[in-house]
Amino acid sequence: MKQLLVFIRKEFYHVFRDRRTLLIMFGIPIAQILLFGFALTSDVKNAEIIIADHAQDINTGQITAKIKASTYFLVKEANINTNDIEAAFKKGGLKCVVIFPSRFGADLLHNGKAQVQIIADGSDPNTAKTLTNYLTAIITDYQLQISAATALPYSIVPETRMLYNENANGSLNFVPGVLALVLMIVCTALTSVAVVREKESGTMEILLVSPFKPVMVLIAKAIPFLALSIAIFTLILLLSVYVLDVPIKGSISLLYIESILFIITCLSLGLLISNTTNSQQTALLLSMMGMMMPTLIFTGFMFPLENMPRIFQVISNIVPARWYFLIVKAVMLKGLGFEYVWKETLVLAGMTAVLLAIALKNFKTRLS
Amino acid sequence: MEEKVIICKNLTKKFGDFVAVDNISFEVNKGEIFGFLGANGAGKTTAMRMLCGLSFPTSGEAAVAGFNVYRQQQMIKRNIGYMSQKFSLYEDLTVLENIRFYGGVYGVPGEIIKSRSIELVEKLGLQQEAGKKTGGLPLGWKQKLAFSVAIFHQPKIVFLDEPTGGVDPVTRRQFWDMIYEAAASGITVFVTTHYMDEAEYCNRITIMVDGRIEALDTPRQLKAQFGANSIEDVFYQLARGAKRSAD
Numbered sequence: 250m251k252q253l254l255v256f257i258r259k260e261f262y263h264v265f266r267d268r269r270t271l272l273i274m275f276g277i278p279i280a281q282i283l284l285f286g287f288a289l290t291s292d293v294k295n296a297e298i299i300i301a302d303h304a305q306d307i308n309t310g311q312i313t314a315k316i317k318a319s320t321y322f323l324v325k326e327a328n329i330n331t332n333d334i335e336a337a338f339k340k341g342g343l344k345c346v347v348i349f350p351s352r353f354g355a356d357l358l359h360n361g362k363a364q365v366q367i368i369a370d371g372s373d374p375n376t377a378k379t380l381t382n383y384l385t386a387i388i389t390d391y392q393l394q395i396s397a398a399t400a401l402p403y404s405i406v407p408e409t410r411m412l413y414n415e416n417a418n419g420s421l422n423f424v425p426g427v428l429a430l431v432l433m434i435v436c437t438a439l440t441s442v443a444v445v446r447e448k449e450s451g452t453m454e455i456l457l458v459s460p461f462k463p464v465m466v467l468i469a470k471a472i473p474f475l476a477l478s479i480a481i482f483t484l485i486l487l488l489s490v491y492v493l494d495v496p497i498k499g500s501i502s503l504l505y506i507e508s509i510l511f512i513i514t515c516l517s518l519g520l521l522i523s524n525t526t527n528s529q530q531t532a533l534l535l536s537m538m539g540m541m542m543p544t545l546i547f548t549g550f551m552f553p554l555e556n557m558p559r560i561f562q563v564i565s566n567i568v569p570a571r572w573y574f575l576i577v578k579a580v581m582l583k584g585l586g587f588e589y590v591w592k593e594t595l596v597l598a599g600m601t602a603v604l605l606a607i608a609l610k611n612f613k614t615r616l617s
Numbered sequence: 618m619e620e621k622v623i624i625c626k627n628l629t630k631k632f633g634d635f636v637a638v639d640n641i642s643f644e645v646n647k648g649e650i651f652g653f654l655g656a657n658g659a660g661k662t663t664a665m666r667m668l669c670g671l672s673f674p675t676s677g678e679a680a681v682a683g684f685n686v687y688r689q690q691q692m693i694k695r696n697i698g699y700m701s702q703k704f705s706l707y708e709d710l711t712v713l714e715n716i717r718f719y720g721g722v723y724g725v726p727g728e729i730i731k732s733r734s735i736e737l738v739e740k741l742g743l744q745q746e747a748g749k750k751t752g753g754l755p756l757g758w759k760q761k762l763a764f765s766v767a768i769f770h771q772p773k774i775v776f777l778d779e780p781t782g783g784v785d786p787v788t789r790r791q792f793w794d795m796i797y798e799a800a801a802s803g804i805t806v807f808v809t810t811h812y813m814d815e816a817e818y819c820n821r822i823t824i825m826v827d828g829r830i831e832a833l834d835t836p837r838q839l840k841a842q843f844g845a846n847s848i849e850d851v852f853y854q855l856a857r858g859a860k861r862s863a864d
Contacts, residue, residue, distance in 0.1 A: 252722055255717070255718060255722060256721075256722030259707070259710065259714070262709070262710055263709060267709065373840070450703070450704075450707070450708070451703030452705050454699075454701055454703075455701070455705045458669050458671060458697070459694060460691060460695040460717075549802045
């Protein structure tokens with residue numbers, strides 16, 4: 250036991266003296282959270298739009314007011330001519346044009362059906378899509394509002410709002426994804442590199458000749474990274490709550506327990522990689538390419554899994570981060586309890602057990 | 618009768634069809650400097666790994682420090698020290714931290730580590746460098762420090778795997794002074810080497826060719842036996858018949 254403590258202390262020396270690695274460990278999560286939270290957000294703020302209101306009635310006035318009230322748009326009212334729209338887009342700056350035809354209010358009153366044209370700058374498809382979504386949502390919202398006012402039993406109103414709210418904070422989905430990604434990188438890559446470094450420098454040989462048990466070498470290597478990962482996890486949570494305004498709706502302790510489980514999964518993976526290679530570069534490449542890409546692609550936070558071909562959906566099942574992502578989403582964003590995530594937890598625990606068993610077995614057989 | 622700290626009988630190691638170590642037998646006395654010579658691929662390292670408890674022999678018997686190599690590897694490890702040709706201390710740790718770490722791994726009590734490490738630093742003349750990282754030390758110092766760390770827990774036997782590779786002649790001479798000192802204090806030294814002049818410093822040497830021991834005696838006796846002027850001549854006479862090419 251005392252030997253283990255001596256060893257762990259040594260591992261901490263390594264970690265704290267390697268400034269570059271430390272920077273990577275804490276820099277990556279901060280950079281990613283800020284990138285995904287702000288730079289890569291699908292939110293569009295203060296987009297310049299023109300509302301061409303040819304009707305000038307109560308209804309169009311109310312809709313215009315609603316659009317103006319939103320922070321997403323910088324509204325300019327102008328009776329722009331259809332022929333001038335293209336020229337306006339070409340000048341740049343303008344993102345979207347909303348056109349109410351002259352009979353808008355009348356059509357709505359008499360036919361119960363009115364048309365509004367939304368023209369967006371399709372050269373920037375992401376922004377265009379987001380803006381048209383926002384506008385459609387605002388108009389749908391208004392339509393429901395007046396339908397309700399006419400005493401017809403419409404009850405879909407809150408659902409629309411939910412959808413609308415989800416659009417309002419794009420960071421929501423990224424936080425669990427970044428968590429999975431960062432823990433994967435930090436635990437898997439750094440653990441494998443730490444073990445392989447001892448092989449490269451020849452110190453592993455000395456350790457194997459010493460009475461210190463080989464399995465203990467792995468445990469001693471893993472513990473500092475476990476501690477650091479928990480610190481990084483806490484940092485990401487703090488950043489997401491206080492900087493990105495993503496609330497933690499579920500139990501924090503459950504979130505921690507699930508995360509520690511996932512960290513152990515990643516550590517086992519790192520140990521496994523370190524067993525199969527003898528150079529730090531290979532270890533880093535294996536864990537970065539072998540782990541990061543599948544995590545990005547198959548976790549479902551960047552590309553929806555539902556849209557993938559069947560074969561990829563099946564493959565995604567063996568990516569541990571996918572299950573962790575589901576758990577974090579459920580616990581953190583939806584506020585669900587353990588009874589909703591026990592299946593995912595079980596899958597993750599099973600994977601961990603298998604990976605750890607293989608890692609330990611390989612490590613032993615390599616000695617003889 | 619002298620105390621035998623290593624007893625080896627018909628020790629063999631096969632990797633598939635390849636016989637790395639072929640039926641070797643020898644005994645090493647306590648406090649002896651026992652040299653292990655051979656070309657690359659002759660089986661030196663494989664033999665040493667078996668004696669250090671790193672791998673199991675395919676057949677034959679061996680006892681190190683009185684412990685069986687099949688069943689008591691853990692006890693063997695506790696009673697030996699080991700140093701390889703690669704500098705095997707942590708370069709990002711200071712001299713003292715390295716000493717404390719290895720002392721701790723071998724279970725040396727804390728107070729003893731403290732007093733003994735101060736003595737050691739003084740003996741090596743490293744007082745100025747004690748708090749500095751070992752990465753910055755000259756190679757010669759590193760090797761001397763590594764040797765001191767390998768015998769820090771006062772093992773019965775210390776295994777040295779080509780300890781002086783790449784070291785300048787003056788430092789090599791100093792290094793051998795340290796080996797003599799360790800042997801005088803009762804530590805048995807088992808050393809493999811490429812340098813034929815170093816072989817002359819050993820009490821007894823074995824020359825391995827193709828996994829077999831072709832000669833085992835004191836340097837003087839070997840020279841007389843082969844009618845050679847130096848161990849180098851003896852080695853060439855034996856190695857000429859080698860079938861395995863050096864790699």
